[in-house]
Amino acid sequence: MLTLPFPLFASLGGEASSVEADQAKMQGTLRITSGDLYNIQEIQTSTGVTVKEYVSSAGKVFAVTWQGPFHPDLRQVLGSYFEEYAQAVQAQRASRRGRGPLLIQHSGLVVQISGHLRSFLGKAYAPQMMPAGVQVEEIR
């Protein structure tokens, strides 16, 4: 397994300049789609996961989605939000009284993870960072 000497850069909530670092860390390819309110920077990881980072005109990553046979590196994808995610997961397990897809809905962080091994779908966004005029449904 190749190990690259890159530090973990924040993705969600981070500067767009981290996208190039994410690409290197995930050993992937990069494609950028430009829009009026935001750009989408799409990374294909070496394990076959498509990660899309939604970047505002201010250069901030306000949402991330992923799709593929495995999870991406969630520390990498969620950046500084990873600990909030991890604690919320543990709290939800007991309150939901069972296993199933994940839905964390905090005022500052929304995370959804669906699917099963070989087919995962994930979405994370920071509602307070969403540019004005962007609908949640556009994040997919």
Added chain:
Amino acid sequence: MTRSRFEGLLCLSLAGALAATTGCGGGASTSSSSNSGSGTGTGTNPSVSNVQPITVNTGPTAGPPLNSPYINGAFTSVTVCIPGSTTSCQTISGILVDTGSSGLRILSSALTAISLPQQTDSNSNPIVECLPFLDGITWGPVETADMTIAGEEAKSLPLQVIGSTTFSTIPATCTSMGTPEDDLAALGANGILGVGSFAQDCGSACTVSGGSNPGLYYTCPNSGCEVTTESLSSQVQNPVVLFATDNNGVIIELPSVTGAETSVSGSIIFGIGTQSNNGLGSATVYTIDPNIGNFTTVFNGTSYGDASYIDSGSNAIYFLDSNATGLPTCTDASYWYCPTTTQNLSATNQGFGNGASGSVNFVVGNADTLTVLETTGAANGLAGPNSGSFDWGLPFFFGRNVYTAIEGKDTPAGAGPYWAY
């Protein structure tokens, strides 16, 4: 039903008395093999018992000290033996039946009566697995057992022992895929019996080295754990494929449930079309994408293509979101729907490539009402959001016989993978 309910309660009280370590019927025991004269798996073999009881109840977490009842979990028991032995065995109850994963995983805290042999690589270093679920990961060594369930036996089955103290340090590359579910409270069961449509948990991706390896299998010498390759036959795998017969899939049969009930009983039947009790009958076959294990569900005219799945290991029907369904989520639980009155809904499932199409009627109740009692173990109508996809969880199985055919395995309706109901 009454008898089974009593057994369920007895099982729970025993589990509590034993501090949930061995569970109902736990401890070392002698298993009697009924696997006589089984052949290559072709044809029928009426001498093998292929029916295992399952119970939907509040599960092994319900009693003290956790007092954390499960809802809509289908639990059963399995017996694991040291390979080749018929006396060094343990029967473990509170095992969740999961058609959404493949492979047997047992909490090390529940596997107390015997020590199973560790799987090692060519350098005699132990193999340890990091298995990603939706809501977390399980970490622990790959060990080998002869597993029996009903009259079926999976010899030399690679399985995962979760939460072993021998490998207590989880690599950061593993916890980056999710938070650990390494004890009873986090896992919600003493183990998981993955009887899904895949033969192995990882498949070919884990057999190759380099950047495309997803990092599920580790070799762990004393110096620390590193990602390694794992052959298909060494991977943790669906125990059904190792049965001598009845090895092409499973049927889960559960009765109809109206609203909330304490407990219901049903069966998991091994094999499809291999014996007189497991024919397809009038069930419709829905083929599924052999790469990712999904089919398509259509709702309100919108097609959610190749993103939906049937999963007994999900405790509700999780589908779409409030925008797409018009259903409000609960004010205190955004992961469940809370319509003021029970809604009768319909969706259409479509096979992946075989042209099968059929409507599914299902109900969505008020989750606050359905879950108000801690004694409720089965609730039809429990549902929640799952944006862009349908996860047909355990309530889908209520009142249906659901067939899961394993990839590459021949059945009277052709080779798997498929679902039929």
